[in-house]
Amino acid sequence: MRGLFITGTDTEVGKTRIAAAMLRRAAQAGMSTVAMKPVAAGCDHTPHGWRNADALALQSAATVTLDYATVNPVALPEPVAPHLAAREAGRVLSLEALVAAYRDLPQADLAVVEGAGGWRVPLGDGTTLATLAKALGLEVVLVVGLRLGCLNHAQLTAEAIRADGCSLAGWVANCAGRPPKRADAQVATLREVLPAPCLGVVPRLSDASADAVSAHLTLP
Template sequence: MSQAYFITGTDTEVGKTTIAAGLLHAARLASLSTAAAKPVASGCEVTVDGLRNGDALALLGECSLALGYDEVNPFAFEPAIAPHLAAREASVELSVARLLPAVRRVLDKGADFSLVEGAGGWRVPLAGRENLSDLAVALGLPVILVVGVRLGCINHALLSAETIECDGLRLAGWVANIVDPQTSRLEENLATLAERLSAPCLGRVPRLAVATPAAVAGCLSLRPLETSL
């Protein structure tokens, strides 16, 4: 059965793409076909092929289906700033109506396991009063939350989960990404997250010297997603 999820984080720089690439790699190890989309990306580099984003390239590298870069990342911007500001500077209107067809084209390829990665946290602005979370709602996808484990992560995680569910979407799972291994009372914090979040934990990823998709996949399990369907 084909599965697709929207993956978001508790904040920016919490390892969302690292975890997404790991999940895609884990799916490939389970002999599942994979596809991914990162509809909006800022902080792109100018190349001979056009603007390229490192996160989008990482996702593309874990897609088993034949996808072009522009399919994975249709809206790319050079400045490493909030996407709606980068789009405004480029005179591009970022709206759900514009993003939706591009993402659906990827999902319609019918991969066994597909991920749509957001940008930053859940309430990232688009044009007007729209947010990137509105795209997830329009797609109707269950959500995977990457929790950047550091001081303050419990509040960020619980507020994100509450907002996701208030938006009418199901929190399918969460991943504890240990961005600060020196977090005080680490085990107690993780226990509190497990107790308070309604969805299953897909894994705990330590601070890895080299966070390759294969190394991250070894810390994750897709099995809880099956039981949460």
């Protein structure tokens, strides 16, 4: 099963938007898909337990129906860094348990795994989400939030992905908020400096559904 790990240059850059759209793009190509958000910090309490909006979006976008706990094995209430949210919840994040949860996913043509925050968000005990991506052997798709500072953040993240022994399959420029000045020039620069293909440039959309966003993407 091929797997993609979706990371971002920062938090709130549209990782879920792109991850869900990648799932829909694959489905449109006739592929079966599964989705996973290993750790979600920032959940709402429901009659069915803690639920995270991003994980629910991924669950809905995949073609293979999975129960919530399979999609999001660790759901933490507080919207802070995962290791801090876990500490406040009295839990310990286990790299081995997260790897096992991924290995237990049903087979599909494509698995899309979304991280939390940026590339090296801590999980605790010296491990990060980058450690998880490497342990799973997943190719990485980098979501670049088009904003002031994104050129620096994108290059540093790409360098870190390579330094951590992972493969950058491609990147997506995403305009989730108000378009920055000279956005086209930013994208042109990113094409020059990032060592991977551009998989899409997503403008600000009135319809931000996964299907609508998928029209602006290609699969790596």
